[in-house]
Amino acid sequence: MKAPDADAGAGTTGAPPWPAAAAAVGEIASPAQPARWLDGLRDGLLGARGVQHWGGAIALVAVGLLLPFLLGSFRLELVAKYLCLAFPAVGIVLLWGQTGILSLGQGLFFGMGGYFMAMFLKLEATTHSDSSQALSQFYGSTLPDFMVWNSVETLPWFWKPFQSLPLSLAAILIVPPLTAMATSYFPFRRRVGGVYFSIVTLALASVASIVIIGQQGYTGGVNGITDFKSFAGMDLESPRVSWGLYYVTVALLVGVVLFGRAVMNSRLGKILRAVRDREDRVRFSGYDPAMFKAAIFAVAALFSAIGGALFSLQVGLASPSLVGIVPSVEMVICAAVGGRLSLVGGVVGTVLVYAAKTFFSEHFAQYWLYFIGALFILVVVFLPRGLAGALEQLRGARARRAERA
Amino acid sequence: MNGALLEVEDVTVSFDGFRAVDNLSLSVARNELRVVIGPNGAGKTTLLDMICGKTRPSHGRIRFGGHDLTSKAEHEITRLGVGRKFQTPSTYEDLTVLENLEISYPQHRGVIGSFFFQRTAEVQRRIEEVAAEVHLEHELHTNAGRLSHGEKQWLEIGMLLMQDPQLLLLDEPVAGMSPHERQQTALLLSAIARGRAMVVIEHDMHFVEAIAHKVTVLHQGKLLCEGSMQEIQGDQRVIDVYLGD
Numbered sequence: 001m002k003a004p005d006a007d008a009g010a011g012t013t014g015a016p017p018w019p020a021a022a023a024a025v026g027e028i029a030s031p032a033q034p035a036r037w038l039d040g041l042r043d044g045l046l047g048a049r050g051v052q053h054w055g056g057a058i059a060l061v062a063v064g065l066l067l068p069f070l071l072g073s074f075r076l077e078l079v080a081k082y083l084c085l086a087f088p089a090v091g092i093v094l095l096w097g098q099t100g101i102l103s104l105g106q107g108l109f110f111g112m113g114g115y116f117m118a119m120f121l122k123l124e125a126t127t128h129s130d131s132s133q134a135l136s137q138f139y140g141s142t143l144p145d146f147m148v149w150n151s152v153e154t155l156p157w158f159w160k161p162f163q164s165l166p167l168s169l170a171a172i173l174i175v176p177p178l179t180a181m182a183t184s185y186f187p188f189r190r191r192v193g194g195v196y197f198s199i200v201t202l203a204l205a206s207v208a209s210i211v212i213i214g215q216q217g218y219t220g221g222v223n224g225i226t227d228f229k230s231f232a233g234m235d236l237e238s239p240r241v242s243w244g245l246y247y248v249t250v251a252l253l254v255g256v257v258l259f260g261r262a263v264m265n266s267r268l269g270k271i272l273r274a275v276r277d278r279e280d281r282v283r284f285s286g287y288d289p290a291m292f293k294a295a296i297f298a299v300a301a302l303f304s305a306i307g308g309a310l311f312s313l314q315v316g317l318a319s320p321s322l323v324g325i326v327p328s329v330e331m332v333i334c335a336a337v338g339g340r341l342s343l344v345g346g347v348v349g350t351v352l353v354y355a356a357k358t359f360f361s362e363h364f365a366q367y368w369l370y371f372i373g374a375l376f377i378l379v380v381v382f383l384p385r386g387l388a389g390a391l392e393q394l395r396g397a398r399a400r401r402a403e404r405a
Numbered sequence: 406m407n408g409a410l411l412e413v414e415d416v417t418v419s420f421d422g423f424r425a426v427d428n429l430s431l432s433v434a435r436n437e438l439r440v441v442i443g444p445n446g447a448g449k450t451t452l453l454d455m456i457c458g459k460t461r462p463s464h465g466r467i468r469f470g471g472h473d474l475t476s477k478a479e480h481e482i483t484r485l486g487v488g489r490k491f492q493t494p495s496t497y498e499d500l501t502v503l504e505n506l507e508i509s510y511p512q513h514r515g516v517i518g519s520f521f522f523q524r525t526a527e528v529q530r531r532i533e534e535v536a537a538e539v540h541l542e543h544e545l546h547t548n549a550g551r552l553s554h555g556e557k558q559w560l561e562i563g564m565l566l567m568q569d570p571q572l573l574l575l576d577e578p579v580a581g582m583s584p585h586e587r588q589q590t591a592l593l594l595s596a597i598a599r600g601r602a603m604v605v606i607e608h609d610m611h612f613v614e615a616i617a618h619k620v621t622v623l624h625q626g627k628l629l630c631e632g633s634m635q636e637i638q639g640d641q642r643v644i645d646v647y648l649g650d
Contacts, residue, residue, distance in 0.1 A: 267513065267522035270504050274497045281495045283479035284457065284488075286514050286568065295516040 056391075057257075057344045064250045068243050080246045080314045082354040083253055085110075087307025088331040089338065089346035090253075091300030094260050096332070097340035098269065099296050100276030101193075105201030106331045108208045109176040109301035111323030113308030115212075115219070116175070118318030119159060120168035121228035128230060145227070150217030159218075165232055172309045173302065180301035181294050188290035193279070202325060209324030224319030231313055242314065249310050253347065256303050260343045263299070272296060304331075333376050339388025349386060410435045410602045411456065411572055416465030418451060425451040426462070427626035433572075438598040440605045440613045442637075443623035444647050449606045450492060452623070453574045456604070457489040458482040469572060484514070488570030492577050492606075494557035498550030502541050502560055505549050506532045509567035531567065538593065539563035554581035559590070566597060573603045579612055591615040610648075622647060 064083075068076055088106040095101050122144045141148050143155060161167040187200055212219045219225070234241045263269050274282050275289045282289045312318045321327065330353070338349020353372070360368045383390050409432035418426045426448040433439050441449050454460040456467055458479040467474045474482050483489075497505050510531065513522040524532075536542045539559040544552065549560055558578055565573055578594070579587045587609065594603065594616050607613050613620065613634065620637045622629040624646050630637065637643050 263520065266520050267507065268516065268520040270497075270500055270508055271519055273499055274508060277499050278495060278497055281491075281497070284483050284495075285509050285564070286480050286483040286511060288478070288480045288514075292516055 060344065060348070061250070061254060064253075065247075068246055073239060073242065076246060077242065077314065078355075078358060079351070080242070080249055081311065082351045083246075083249050083347075084307045084311035084314065085331065085334065085354055086253060086347040086350040087256060087310070088300070088304040089334040089350045090256050090260055090343050091303035092332055092335040093338075093340055093343050093346040094263060094272075094303075095296055095300040096335065097342075098264060098276065099272040099293060101293055101297065102195075102198045102332070103201040103297065103300065104198050104325065104328050104332060105203075105205035106300065106304045107323045107325070107328035108201075108205045109180065109304035110308035110311070110327070110331070111208060111212070111318070111320070112176045112179070112301075113172050113305030113310075114312045114318040114322060115225065115308075116162065116168055116172045116305075117309040117312040118225040118228070119162040120165060121231060121312065122225050123159070123163050124230060124232070125228040128233075144220075144225070146220045146223070146225070147217055152217040156218050172305050176301040176305035177298035180298040184297045185290060185294040188293045202328070205323060205328045206325050209320045212320040212323060219320075220318075222320060224317055224321075225312075226317045226319075228316065236313065236316065245310070245314050249314070252306060252310070256306065257343045257347065260303075263296075264343075268292075330372070333372060333379075335386075337375065337379050337386055339383075339386025339390075341385055342388030345386055345388030348388075352387075408435075409433060410470055411604070412468040413452070413456070414466045414468070416452075416455060416462045416467060418455060418460060418462045418464075424626050426455065428465075429623075429626065429628055431621060431628065431631075433602045433604060435571075435602050436599060438594065438603045438605065438616055438618045439621060440607055440617040440619075441621045441623060442607065442610075442613060442647065443629070446625075447623040448626040449623055450576055451626075453489065453576055453604065453606065456482075456572075457487055457574055459489075480514075483568070483570075484511070486569075486571035488565035488568050488573045490558075490561050490565055490573070490575045490578060492580070494554065494561050496549040496552075496557055496560050496564070498548065501546050501548055502536065502552070502563075503532060503545040505560055506535055506563055506567050509564040511568050535563045535566045538566060538597075540589065555583065555586045558582060562590075562593070571601055573597070573601060575603065575605045577606055577608065579607065579609060587612055588615075 067079055071079065088110050092103065092106060095103055126142055126144050141153075143152060147155075161171060183200075183204060184197070187197060192200065212224075213222050215221070229236055231241075236242070236245075263272075271282065271287055271292055274285070275287075275292055279289050282292075308318075308322070311322070331350075334350035334353045335346045336349070337353055338347065339345030353375070356371065356375070357368060360371050379386060385392075411431075411433040413429060413431040416426055416429050417424060425446075429448070429452065431452075441452065443449055451460060455462050456469075456474065458474065458477060458481075462475060465475075469482075469485060469487060472485055474485075474487070477485075497508065500508070507524060507528065510528055513519050532545075533542065536545055539562055541552075541556060541559060541563060544556065549557065552560060558581065562575070562578060565575075575594070579590050582590060591612060594605065597603075598616075605616065617634055619632065620634055621631045622637060622640075622643050624642075629642055629646065630640050632640070638648065
């Protein structure tokens with residue numbers, strides 16, 4: 001990667017990441033603020049290359065904001081689904097591209113976010129929706145339908161917190177990163193790295209999907225958890241709510257990308273790259289690489305979980321097919337296609353890969369897997385840094401030509 | 406004599422039965438610049454590896470300023486004030502000279518601290534000062550991967566200086582340098598050894614002569630002899646195993 005802040009001497013990393021992120025999302029930056037702060041913000045956010053360099057990303061956000069006006073509700077829902085899947089890809093860019101840790105288990109964390117949200121929605125549905133109430137009366141139980149069918153008689157203890165919205169949201173934001181920390185810190189300390197750690201993550205995702213499928217009475221089994229229609233009283237099927245959710249997704253995705261950017265530009269980001277390239281040396285600079293690796297794994301898990309929770313809300317389904325090895329590997333492919341060194345690339349890659357998946361499954365359903373396999377091989381062989389890398393190369397070549405002229 | 410800063414006591418390390426370091430004891434005082442010489446395989450690098458935590462001794466103890474280093478992890482030893490420079494220059498090649506130095510600044514070494522770390526005027530000043538000391542003040546924005554071999558060596562010494570260690574362990578710091586660069590490095594090392602302790606492994610006897618306060622000769626993992634440069638050069642055993650020609 002071409003060092004993104006060769007301009008660093010100008011104090012790029014000095015810009016406080018938080019106000020910067022906030023100002024980019026909303027309109028917090030009032031013109032009355034001292035100009036120096038704004039300069040710092042611009043440098044920190046855009047780098048010295050400024051608006052031209054970020055023109056692409058800004059245009060993408062604009063397209064994202066305009067899409068609801070251009071697409072029908074079916075297509076919009078598809079785009080929303082792709083955007084949810086972009087969250088894990090952004091995490092993978094930080095984890096794999098920046099830190100050199102290839103996780104083949106991000107589906108686990110995506111699934112945690114998705115299931116935690118779906119559990120809340122399902123419990124809300126059993127107490128609020130008309131059809132479920134009719135069902136409950138019929139069966140004489142107020143449990144979710146699949147529990148009734150599996151003769152589960154009382155609500156299991158791990159379902160109880162999901163009766164409360166705040167607890168559910170807390171679970172989505174806290175449990176996945178903690179799980180990531182707990183499962184990775186000790187392997188990292190024992191210097192389990194590289195492909196061996198990838199195998200550990202693969203196993204985690206695989207175990208999770210097997211448990212979900214096996215424990216049908218508690219998890220809904222292979223069908224997953226579905227058939228819920230409202231979120232905190234809002235009708236999930238009304239166009240207004242789905243527009244709102246779409247914009248929340250876009251805003252959170254922008255937030256996640258900006259947070260990732262702040263990480264990359266901070267000293268933390270440099271340490272992560274140092275860990276990627278020379279983990280042994282980092283210890284002798286006084287850092288504990290295991291802690292850094294576990295922390296970035298936790299961040300990637302958090303991103304995945306946010307995407308999963310939004311997915312449940314918008315697609316109306318939490319299913320083991322989003323937890324196991326196949327979806328986890330797909331998420332990695334998305335990041336690779338977009339460019340594993342570029343956060344925005346991760347988003348673009350995901351949208352392209354899943355759009356292609358939709359297209360192929362609509363027209364030549366049986367070839368989808370061959371297609372994605374071929375795509376992955378082509379990208380690895382011809383575009384090792386993905387689309388973002390290719391774009392940068394193109395830009396570099398053009399700049400050199402301009403210099404010569 | 407102001408007491409030993411580093412004490413290596415009866416240390417042995419064996420790899421599959423081969424004793425790379427065999428019952429070795431050694432002590433280095435503050436303000437002392439010690440050079441370790443010996444033929445290949447004498448255990449010089451292994452000795453440094455054990456002090457900085459990279460290799461665990463199978464037997465014996467290493468003390469540094471009141472701490473027992475034997476049971477500590479590498480990053481903990483580094484934080485106590487031990488700096489290590491490796492034989493092949495180890496810099497972060499994807500980062501610039503400035504970033505390499507910045508990463509070595511001994512503060513905010515936690516995950517969250519490093520996220521909020523800001524390059525204050527003090528840090529900037531220190532980076533510039535160190536860069537000037539190691540003659541890289543004009544290369545601050547160059548990626549470390551593009552430096553010459555000698556410059557990488559200097560950068561790594563600079564990274565150590567940023568850490569401000571009490572004890573510096575340098576493994577062949579002038580390998581790949583021109584005679585002029587060697588001279589500059591000798592001056593630099595003599596200057597930074599003041600107030601600290603330093604252990605240097607080196608083969609270039611002119612360089613050793615220029616910097617060493619005291620020389621330790623290792624042979625087959627054991628201490629052969631120890632003394633001033635003149636004493637070493639006059640010692641028949643040393644002439645036999647090492648200085649021969």
